[in-house]
Structure formats: C-alpha cells, structure tokens
Amino acid sequence: MTKQKRKIPRRTFLKSASAVAGTTIGFPYVMSSRVLAAPGRAGANDRLTMAHIGVGGMGGHHLRDMVQRMKKGEVNIAAVCDVDEKRLKRASEMAGPQADVYHDYRYILQRKDIDAVVISTPDHWHGVQTVHAAESGKHVYVEKPACCTIEEGKAMVRAAKENKVSVQVGSQGRSQTDAYLAHRYLVNGAIGHIDRVTCFHYPSPVDNKPVPDSDPPAELDWDFWLGPLRWRPYNQRYCHGTFRWVLESGGGQIRDRGAHVMSCAMWWMGADGTGPVTVEATGTSPPQGLWDSAVEMDVTYTFKNPDWILTWNQHPDFGVPPEERKPGEDKIIRPGYGAVYHGTKGTFVHWGGDGGTWAERKAREWVPPPGAKEVYKSPGHKEDWFEGIKTGKKTIMNIEAGVGVANLCILGNISFILKRKIVWDQNKQEIVGDEQARRMMSRPQRHPYHL
Amino acid sequence: MDTHDLIKNIKSKKENVRASAWQNAYTIGAPAIKPMATFMRNVDLEVARAAKRALWNIVRYACRPGCESIAKAVVAELIALCGDDQPAAVRREVLWMLSEIGGDEVVDPIAALLTNQDLREDARMVLQRIPGNKSLAALKAGLTAAPQDFKLNIAQSLRQRGVKVPGLPCQKLVPTKETKVEPVGR
Numbered sequence: 001m002t003k004q005k006r007k008i009p010r011r012t013f014l015k016s017a018s019a020v021a022g023t024t025i026g027f028p029y030v031m032s033s034r035v036l037a038a039p040g041r042a043g044a045n046d047r048l049t050m051a052h053i054g055v056g057g058m059g060g061h062h063l064r065d066m067v068q069r070m071k072k073g074e075v076n077i078a079a080v081c082d083v084d085e086k087r088l089k090r091a092s093e094m095a096g097p098q099a100d101v102y103h104d105y106r107y108i109l110q111r112k113d114i115d116a117v118v119i120s121t122p123d124h125w126h127g128v129q130t131v132h133a134a135e136s137g138k139h140v141y142v143e144k145p146a147c148c149t150i151e152e153g154k155a156m157v158r159a160a161k162e163n164k165v166s167v168q169v170g171s172q173g174r175s176q177t178d179a180y181l182a183h184r185y186l187v188n189g190a191i192g193h194i195d196r197v198t199c200f201h202y203p204s205p206v207d208n209k210p211v212p213d214s215d216p217p218a219e220l221d222w223d224f225w226l227g228p229l230r231w232r233p234y235n236q237r238y239c240h241g242t243f244r245w246v247l248e249s250g251g252g253q254i255r256d257r258g259a260h261v262m263s264c265a266m267w268w269m270g271a272d273g274t275g276p277v278t279v280e281a282t283g284t285s286p287p288q289g290l291w292d293s294a295v296e297m298d299v300t301y302t303f304k305n306p307d308w309i310l311t312w313n314q315h316p317d318f319g320v321p322p323e324e325r326k327p328g329e330d331k332i333i334r335p336g337y338g339a340v341y342h343g344t345k346g347t348f349v350h351w352g353g354d355g356g357t358w359a360e361r362k363a364r365e366w367v368p369p370p371g372a373k374e375v376y377k378s379p380g381h382k383e384d385w386f387e388g389i390k391t392g393k394k395t396i397m398n399i400e401a402g403v404g405v406a407n408l409c410i411l412g413n414i415s416f417i418l419k420r421k422i423v424w425d426q427n428k429q430e431i432v433g434d435e436q437a438r439r440m441m442s443r444p445q446r447h448p449y450h451l
Numbered sequence: 452m453d454t455h456d457l458i459k460n461i462k463s464k465k466e467n468v469r470a471s472a473w474q475n476a477y478t479i480g481a482p483a484i485k486p487m488a489t490f491m492r493n494v495d496l497e498v499a500r501a502a503k504r505a506l507w508n509i510v511r512y513a514c515r516p517g518c519e520s521i522a523k524a525v526v527a528e529l530i531a532l533c534g535d536d537q538p539a540a541v542r543r544e545v546l547w548m549l550s551e552i553g554g555d556e557v558v559d560p561i562a563a564l565l566t567n568q569d570l571r572e573d574a575r576m577v578l579q580r581i582p583g584n585k586s587l588a589a590l591k592a593g594l595t596a597a598p599q600d601f602k603l604n605i606a607q608s609l610r611q612r613g614v615k616v617p618g619l620p621c622q623k624l625v626p627t628k629e630t631k632v633e634p635v636g637r
Contacts, residue, residue: 097634100634101630103630104627110624132623212496230547230572285474287469288500419511419512435516436515436552439580439582443580444575444580445576446576447607448622
C-alpha cells in the first residue's frame with residue numbers, strides 16, 4: 001500500500017507533451033468551433049467540441065446526454081477522461097471511436113481543438129479542474145457543488161472572469177419547468193413577503209459496514225483520485241459515490257442536495273450575490289465508520305438587508321401534504337427533500353430541486369394576472385450553457401451563483417464541525433472573528449494538483 | 452467524564468459508547484491527548500478511529516475565540532507527538548490538527564519534517580496554512596535546503612503566501628501515468 005509511482009520519465013514526457021502523451025491518438029483532431037467563429041467564442045451555428053472529465057456516476061449521465069446531442073449534430077465529443085480504467089473503457093464505448101481517451105485531464109486542456117469541458121469528478125476536484133480549464137480557455141460545465149472551500153470558489157470566479165469563459169454549475173433545478181413556475185409564482189407575491197425558507201432533507205447515511213484501509217483496485221489511480229486532498233490510504237468506503245459522505249470531499253447531504261435546494265432558494269429569493277451574516281449549525285455525527293458528515297443537521301443562515309432566514313433541516317419523516325394528491329390518488333411520490341417558503345399570505349412547497357423539481361400544485365396552476373412580472377425561463381441547463389458560450393450571456397447557474405450556494409454549504413459544515421456560530425462578511429468573502437474557522441476557508445493542496 | 456472514563460469508553464465494543472466518549476473528549480482537553488494518540492494505533496480500527504475523532508474534538512473546541520489558554524495546552528501536547536517515536540499515520544494527523552490551531556510555536560517541529568520523506572508534503576502544506584513570518588521563513592529556508600524533486604512543492608506554498616519564486620514557475624502538468632485503454636471501435 002504505497003503511493004502510486006508515476007511511470008513516465010520527466011524528460012520523455014516533456015518531449016512528447018506536444019504530441020499529447022498519456023492518450024491514445026489514432027484520429028486527427030476535430031476542428032474547434034472557434035476556428036470558424038469570432039476570436040474566443042464559438043459561432044452561433046457552430047458545433048461545440050466537448051471533452052468529458054470524470055465519466056462515472058453523473059459523468060456517465062452527462063456523457064450519455066452529450067452523445068444524443070452529438071447524434072443530432074449539435075456537438076462533437078473529442079475526448080473522455082477518467083482515472084478509473086474500467087470507467088474510461090465504458091465511456092469510450094459510449095462516446096464512440098472519434099473520442100480520444102485520457103487518464104490525465106491536463107492533456108485535454110492542452111488541446112486547442114476543444115472548446116468546452118464537462119467536469120463530473122468528485123467534489124474535491126471541481127475547483128482545481130475548473131480553474132485549469134478556464135486558464136486554458138475552455139468553457140466549463142462543472143457538477144455541483146462548485147467548490148469545497150471558500151478560497152477555491154474565489155479562484156474559480158476569478159479564473160472564469162479573467163479568461164472570459166462561460167461556466168455552468170450543475171444545479172440543474174433552476175432550469176426545470178416547475179422551477180420557472182415556482183419562481184414566477186413567488187416573485188409575483190402570491191404568498192406575500194417571504195421572510196423564511198425552510199429546506200428539508202432526509203439524513204446522511206451511517207457506514208454500518210466499515211472496512212480497513214487496503215490496496216486500491218488495479219484499475220484505479222488512487223493518488224490521482226485523491227488529487228488535491230492530503231494523502232490517505234485507499235478505503236473501499238471512500239471512493240466512487242461514497243466520497244459524498246466524507247466531509248473533506250463530498251460533505252454530506254447539505255453539500256450534495258443543499259447545492260440544489262438552496263440554489264432554488266437563492267434564485268427565487270433574488271439572493272444571488274448576497275450572503276448570510278451568521279451561520280449556526282448543530283447536528284449529530286455517525287457513531288462509527290469512515291464517513292463523518294452530519295447524519296442529522298440543522299443550520300440557520302441569517303440574511304440582512306433584506307432580512308430573511310434560510311434554514312437547512314436534515315431529519316427523517318418529511319411527508320407530502322394530502323392536498324397535493326389528485327382525486328382518487330391515495331399515494332403520491334415526491335423526493336424526500338425540498339423547501340417550504342413562508343410568506344405573509346401563506347406558504348409554498350417545492351420538492352426536489354435537482355433534475356426533478358416539483359412545485360406545489362397552486363403554483364403549477366397559477367395563472368398570471370395582466371401585468372404580472374415575468375421571469376427567465378431556461379431553455380434547459382445545457383442549452384442555457386451553450387447560449388452562454390456562444391453569446392457571452394451569464395448562465396442561469398453561473399460561477400458566481402454556484403460559488404455563492406456552495407459557500408452556504410461550506411459554512412454550514414464549518415459551523416457543524418466547530419460546533420459554534422460563524423460570522424460571515426459577504427463583501428470581503430471571509431469569516432470574521434474566529435481564527436480557526438478562517439483557516440478552514442482554505443485547504444492547502446498537494447503538488448501538483450493545486451489551483 | 453474524566454480521563455479514566457474516556458479511556459475506558461473509547462475502547463468499548465459498543466459504537467454508541469465510543470461515540471459518546473469521543474464527542475465529549477473536549478471536556479477533558481489537553482490531558483486526553485497523549486492517551487488518545489496511543490489508541491490511534493489500536494488494532495480495532497473503530498477504536499483507533501474513535502480516538503482520532505476524540506483528538507479532533509479536543510482541537511476544535513480548544514480554539515474557540517477566548518479560549519487561548521486551553522489552546523496553548525493542547526498545542527503543547529500535540530507538538531510532543533511530532534517526534535520520531537510516533538508512527539507516520541499519527542504524526543500526519545497531528546500535523547493537520549496543528550494546521551488549524553498552531554502559531555509560531557509549532558513552526559520549528561513542523562519545519563523539521565520537511566526532510567522526512569513520508570511527511571514532508573504534509574509538513575509543507577501545514578506550514579503554508581499557519582500564518583505569520585515564522586512559517587514563511589521556514590518555507591523559504593525549506594526551499595533552499597530541499598532536494599530538487601521537492602523544490603516545486605515548496606515553491607507552490609510560497610506563491611500561495613504571496614512570494615515570487617524566480618526560476619521555479621508554477622507547474623501543474625508533470626509526468627503522469629498512461630492509460631492502457633484503447634479507444635473502442637478504432
């Protein structure tokens with residue numbers, strides 16, 4: 001059980017870097033859409049050339065979706081990349097023979113023919129890869145949550161801005177039809193002035209089958225998978241999927257689904273670009289196992305000017321109100337997460353907030369009166385991103401908004417870890433009056449997997 | 452709960468007893484550090500994990516604003532665990548604890564680990580995180596003394612601390628493993 005050794009001598013690598021070492025190349029590169037369009041930006045009718053970094057889990061979903069778009073002539077897929085050889089092989093089968101295969105995403109970023117990357121790696125890679133991609137002039141679709149630390153988020157915003165690339169964070173709930181209906185319903189004052197949003201979610205799991213650390217499977221480059229994180233031995237309970245329940249990476253339900261549910265809240269409350277003044281969390285830790293994210297949890301975010309409260313409540317037994325059922329329907333299925341919006345004239349509930357978003361019936365059936373305010377209706381999360389790439393318009397879940405939501409999740413976890421209230425300065429983007437919490441705003445990263 | 456109770460409960464076979472013990476370790480503080488570090492080596496992985504969490508619980512409580520004297524005592528106990536008599540896994544964990552609560556007083560023992568092959572990367576990152584001129588000076592000295600294969604690492608820390616490092620540019624792309632996967636269908 002040792003750290004992985006790198007196999008290519010440095011001199012050999014440098015010689016071959018321009019020929020894209022680390023990949024198998026049999027086909028000529030496809031032409032970047034930028035060759036035919038305005039400098040730095042794809043033309044409106046051009047096919048974008050994509051690469052997929054991280055192709056398991058959500059990455060597989062994105063690749064399948066992009067393959068469909070490729071078949072319709074909307075995009076090219078030039079490369080797929082993963083540090084797990086089994087996943088990479090599956091992705092190659094899915095993407096087709098024109099797609100080169102890579103173990104190391106950094107070689108993809110060197111290619112001039114690629115316009116954009118879809119990053120679906122574990123959360124602890126999002127910041128580093130997004131910044132690298134932006135620095136390489138690639139547009140980015142990055143899975144949520146955007147970042148693991150406050151400082152990563154700042155670097156992502158800065159890199160996107162400086163390099164003028166379009167970033168879409170994968171909180172796709174904002175692009176769902178019911179999200180549009182809910183947004184329209186709320187901004188038109190249907191439940192009056194809203195001063196409290198209560199997010200609900202079922203608990204994070206406990207690892208009831210802990211296993212000792214072991215050697216990683218042969219197909220996995222464990223050192224690269226860990227990337228920016230401090231080194232630790234491989235453990236079966238801390239890898240694909242299960243990283244979600246480890247604080248240093250996935251961060252539990254509040255970062256997984258909080259990045260969806262709170263994304264909707266910030267969007268509908270018109271609160272993108274704002275932040276809380278205080279964050280206070282309480283919760284329970286798993287009694288055993290490697291996973292350490294909160295099992296049950298309550299977080300209160302206090303916003304000022306305008307004043308409102310956002311809470312994250314992670315407990316079992318959130319039911320669906322019977323009035324949501326249609327006549328004759330004795331059971332209705334909704335995700336066990338969502339939010340209740342409390343207004344001066346009533347409440348409103350939505351469920352989900354990710355790829356599945358359900359607005360309460362009264363919002364779905366609401367007919368706007370003459371003169372009602374209209375809100376942006378996303379053409380689809382990827383379509384909205386493509387528009388951003390081609391026109392330069394801000395995406396619906398742009399990097400500033402994505403980082404803002406991720407910061408809520410991060411601050412909630414810091415307060416949970418430290419068991420004390422955090423004071424946040426939104427203008428300076430920093431924690432105030434608590435040196436230990438301030439240090440937790442960033443996390444030094446291993447060389448060379450750093451910002 | 453006193454230290455005796457903590458030790459008894461942290462090695463319990465019942466996960467809830469262990470969990471209650473580590474979650475209340477902060478009430479004991481510095482005196483619990485050395486015994487918990489010993490239990491981090493326990494053959495029962497859940498006992499070892501509970502002991503590690505007890506240490507983190509103490510560290511996270513000790514640095515509350517206004518608790519400087521508690522933090523000082525905890526830091527002193529942690530420094531004592533940085534020596535060669537402790538296994539690398541314990542020292543690595545202790546280093547990261549010090550990254551959250553250590554000041555100038557921890558710089559020398561951490562800087563000494565920049566020459567330890569197993570721990571130098573952690574030591575480098577931890578020094579990066581500790582604010583102040585002393586940690587910065589230790590990184591600069593570490594860069595001068597570092598073997599060629601570690602200079603880029605320390606240079607990166609210095610850049611993060613706002614120092615220009617001529618001759619050692621930020622290098623993110625380094626030799627890496629090749630995939631054995633062939634593109635399907637070619």
